Amino acid sequence: xxxxxxxxxxxxxxxxxxxxxxxxxxxxxxxxxxxxxxxxxxxxxxxxxxxxxxxxxxxxxxxxxxxxxxxxxxxxxxxxxxxxxxxxxxxxxxxxxxxxxxxxxxxxxxxxxxxxxxxxxxxxxxxxxxxxxxxxxxxxxxxxxxxxxxxxxxxxxxxxxxxxxxxxxxxxxxxxxxxxxxxxxxxxxxxxxxxxxxxxxxxxxxxxxxxxxxxxxxxxxxxxxxxxxxxxxxxxxxxxxxxxxxxxxxxxxxxxxxxxxxxxxxxxxxxxxxxxxxxxxxxxxxxxxxxxxxxxxxxxxxxxxxxxxxxxxxxxxxxxxxxxxxxxxxxxxxxxxxxxxxxxxxxxxxxxxxxxxxxxxxxxxxxxxxxxxxxxxxxxxxxxxxxxxxxxxxxxxxxxxxxxxxxxxxxxxxxxxxxxxxxxxxxxxxxxxxxxxxxxxxxxxxxxxxxxxxxxxxxxxxxxxxxxxxxxxxxxxxxxxxxxxxxxxxxxxxxxxxxxxxxxxxxxxxxxxxxxxxxxxxxxxxxxxxxxxxxxxxxxxxxxxxxxxxxxxxxxxxxxxxxxxxxxxxxxxxxxxxxxxxxxxxxxxxxxxxxxxxxxxxxxxxxxxxxxxxxxxxxxxxxxxxxxxxxxxxxxxxxxxxxxxxxxxxxxxxxxxxxxxxxxxxxxxxxxxxxxxxxxxxxxxxxxxxxxxxxxxxxxxxxxxxxxxxxxxxxxxxxxx
Amino acid sequence: xxxxxxxxxxxxxxxxxxxxxxxxxxxxxxxxxxxxxxxxxxxxxxxxxxxxxx
Numbered sequence: 001x002x003x004x005x006x007x008x009x010x011x012x013x014x015x016x017x018x019x020x021x022x023x024x025x026x027x028x029x030x031x032x033x034x035x036x037x038x039x040x041x042x043x044x045x046x047x048x049x050x051x052x053x054x055x056x057x058x059x060x061x062x063x064x065x066x067x068x069x070x071x072x073x074x075x076x077x078x079x080x081x082x083x084x085x086x087x088x089x090x091x092x093x094x095x096x097x098x099x100x101x102x103x104x105x106x107x108x109x110x111x112x113x114x115x116x117x118x119x120x121x122x123x124x125x126x127x128x129x130x131x132x133x134x135x136x137x138x139x140x141x142x143x144x145x146x147x148x149x150x151x152x153x154x155x156x157x158x159x160x161x162x163x164x165x166x167x168x169x170x171x172x173x174x175x176x177x178x179x180x181x182x183x184x185x186x187x188x189x190x191x192x193x194x195x196x197x198x199x200x201x202x203x204x205x206x207x208x209x210x211x212x213x214x215x216x217x218x219x220x221x222x223x224x225x226x227x228x229x230x231x232x233x234x235x236x237x238x239x240x241x242x243x244x245x246x247x248x249x250x251x252x253x254x255x256x257x258x259x260x261x262x263x264x265x266x267x268x269x270x271x272x273x274x275x276x277x278x279x280x281x282x283x284x285x286x287x288x289x290x291x292x293x294x295x296x297x298x299x300x301x302x303x304x305x306x307x308x309x310x311x312x313x314x315x316x317x318x319x320x321x322x323x324x325x326x327x328x329x330x331x332x333x334x335x336x337x338x339x340x341x342x343x344x345x346x347x348x349x350x351x352x353x354x355x356x357x358x359x360x361x362x363x364x365x366x367x368x369x370x371x372x373x374x375x376x377x378x379x380x381x382x383x384x385x386x387x388x389x390x391x392x393x394x395x396x397x398x399x400x401x402x403x404x405x406x407x408x409x410x411x412x413x414x415x416x417x418x419x420x421x422x423x424x425x426x427x428x429x430x431x432x433x434x435x436x437x438x439x440x441x442x443x444x445x446x447x448x449x450x451x452x453x454x455x456x457x458x459x460x461x462x463x464x465x466x467x468x469x470x471x472x473x474x475x476x477x478x479x480x481x482x483x484x485x486x487x488x489x490x491x492x493x494x495x496x497x498x499x500x501x502x503x504x505x506x507x508x509x510x511x512x513x514x515x516x517x518x519x520x521x522x523x524x525x526x527x528x529x530x531x532x533x534x535x536x537x538x539x540x541x542x543x544x545x546x547x548x549x550x551x552x553x554x555x556x557x558x559x560x561x562x563x564x565x566x567x568x569x570x571x572x573x574x575x576x577x578x579x580x581x582x583x584x585x586x587x588x589x590x591x592x593x594x595x596x597x598x599x600x601x602x603x604x605x606x607x608x609x610x611x612x613x614x615x616x617x618x619x620x621x622x623x624x625x626x627x628x629x630x631x632x633x634x635x636x637x638x639x640x641x642x643x644x645x646x647x648x649x650x651x652x653x654x655x656x657x658x659x660x661x662x663x664x665x666x667x668x669x670x671x672x673x674x675x676x677x678x679x680x681x682x683x684x685x686x687x688x689x690x691x692x693x694x695x696x697x698x699x700x701x702x703x704x705x706x707x708x709x710x711x712x713x714x715x716x717x718x719x720x721x
Numbered sequence: 722x723x724x725x726x727x728x729x730x731x732x733x734x735x736x737x738x739x740x741x742x743x744x745x746x747x748x749x750x751x752x753x754x755x756x757x758x759x760x761x762x763x764x765x766x767x768x769x770x771x772x773x774x775x
Contacts, residue, residue, distance in 0.1 A: 034760065035759075035760030035761075035763045035764065038757060038760050038761070039760075039764055056757065057753065057754040057757055058754055058756040058757035058760055059753070059754045059755055059756045059757060060754070105747065108747055108752075109744060109747065112740060112743045112744060112747070113740065116736055116737070116739065116740040116743075119736060120732070120733055120736045123729070123732060123733075124729075148729060152733060
């Protein structure tokens with residue numbers, strides 16, 4: 001079906017061409033998992049005329065196709081892949097170029113350099129430690145060893161430390177101190193003191209400590225980055241699957257263009273089953289549209305020429321041609337976007353756990369080091385010995401464990417949630433999620449399945465209408481056919497878009513559809529309904545409802561068990577909302593809210609000191625999602641909602657919400673345990689360094705040991721649920 | 722002791738070779754698609770080396 005539609009489209013706008021006419025096209029292929037898929041897809045695409053190269057990345061699911069000349073249309077490539085049974089989606093060329101992972105490469109390079117440095121510097125410092133066990137090196141050999149160590153460690157540490165130095169500098173310029181400030185000062189001071197000691201033929205130099213510290217920290221940094229990148233790209237792929245392609249009709253020719261390129265006045269075709277890409281007005285065609293994702297309303301709306309249609313509305317039955325009245329970034333969406341921006345700004349003011357710890361830690365440790373130097377000098381140690389002790393304080397307290405404490409736990413927690421189908425967009429989101437005390441749900445598509453189900457219909461009446469229902473593609477008719485099960489199909493069926501279906505059952509002509517189509521005076525009851533009747537016989541009314549998700553009641557009970565209060569804020573009418581609330585045992589709900597009222601309701605809760613988790617899926621929730629303390633969206637949500645949400649859950653089960661809160665709380669508890677351990681360790685190590693009990697061997701042991709304890713605490717099993 | 726002066730540069734050189742090899746594998750995009758490379762090794766006609774880095 002979709003393959004046939006694709007053939008007719010010109011998708012040239014998605015190809016990046018160079019001067020010679022050679023082009024590059026990127027597709028997201030879903031469903032390819034094994035070597036056989038890979039071989040099949042590449043072989044078939046490569047066999048197309050005009051294709052010079054095709055390479056499928058099995059890890060990311062991206063198929064890169066090089067087109068030799070204009071002979072091969074991109075639509076043919078898509079069709080070839082879809083004929084094989086895989087789903088192919090187009091990438092916006094701009095996004096495909098932006099997807100390259102520069103930060104990951106830089107971190108991996110730094111990690112490789114630090115690993116090389118840490119390994120090789122040990123060759124020179126381990127013989128130096130031997131002196132501590134009575135196997136004395138001669139002073140000349142010791143100095144030689146230290147010079148060698150300096151030669152390897154200094155360039156490595158300066159190169160591998162760049163990510164930390166940059167972040168520390170950026171933070172200092174804003175007048176704040178994050179965790180990278182003590183790390184950078186610690187590394188640089190360690191290098192300086194070690195150089196001066198080596199020059200003065202001293203006994204203690206700490207070149208190995210500087211580079212090993214960076215190596216351990218970079219492991220945490222790199223893992224953290226990988227996890228976030230994979231969650232981000234998974235969330236991004238979900239958005240791509242919602243096809244940002246608009247079909248422009250120009251002089252009778254259909255052409256696929258990126259939604260961002262739609263101009264006001266363009267005529268756009270919307271096939272049944274697709275969403276309106278921008279705001280507009282219907283030119284021709286009759287259909288029904290589903291506004292559930294935009295307003296939260298479950299009742300279907302009939303549209304015809306002249307009717308307004310909002311971006312994101314799902315076209316159900318007939319093909320529509322509309323005139324765009326706004327670009328994708330303008331008009332009705334703009335107000336919501338502004339609200340979302342305001343929400344994002346208030347969030348960026350959130351201070352993360354590690355930075356809170358750094359704010360306490362930096363002044364204390366640096367004051368202790370300064371005090372060691374001054375007191376040591378005052379009691380007659382001499383400036384050199386006093387400075388060495390001050391440096392030892394900085395080295396043993398260097399926040400290796402502190403720097404790993406939070407990222408290690410968050411990596412473990414995010415990986416755990418990732419396996420359960422919950423994508424975490426950032427570590428800060430996890431910290432905010434652990435603090436929530438009130439959960440606000442949207443109704444349609446979140447608490448409910450977002451699919452209509454037949455209610456209170458006697459089986460014999462359903463069986464009567466089922467033959468016609470089976471012949472229709474309309475979602476309501478399909479819900480009815482599902483309810484009736486397998487059986488006869490009516491003959492001579494004719495479906496009228498936006499009206500209903502007519503056919504012959506047992507020799508009698510019958511109609512199923514809207515009230516007027518079946519021959520009943522339409523009454524606006526604001527309920528989702530379908531009428532059925534044989535010609536000249538009594539008409540039967542079927543009512544549909546959006547049922548709650550199977551585990552919604554259980555998930556809400558779990559949330560209450562976690563000590564949270566739950567509320568519904570919906571854009572739907574009071575009737576359906578109160579019904580769902582009663583079914584789920586929720587006493588607090590509000591209905592008929594506009595997107596702006598939803599955002600205001602969140603602000604009001606915030607003003608009362610509540611930390612709100614918003615769970616929503618529609619465009620009408622996007623502003624509320626951005627304003628809430630933390631937010632989640634299901635994988636089927638509109639892209640604006642997914643962009644605004646901190647976490648996206650991809651499965652059907654609503655239990656993802658209590659599970660995510662449970663894991664976030666465990667993560668917070670473990671991060672605090674790690675902080676407590678680090679603080680206890682520093683309370684022992686810092687005084688020992690002040691009185692001069694620390695030598696390079698003890699420093700290396702203490703630093704690696706404390707990092708290991710923190711890592712193991714993050715990785716140990718026993719997470720809640 | 723003189724042997725150290727010979728062995729130390731040797732070992733640093735070997736370590737440096739390892740580092741250079743790692744940097745080369747990364748620049749040539751050998752970590753871009755671990756799953757696909759594991760599959761490609763099974764077919765002769767797919768075993769065409771690393772993708773052109775871009």
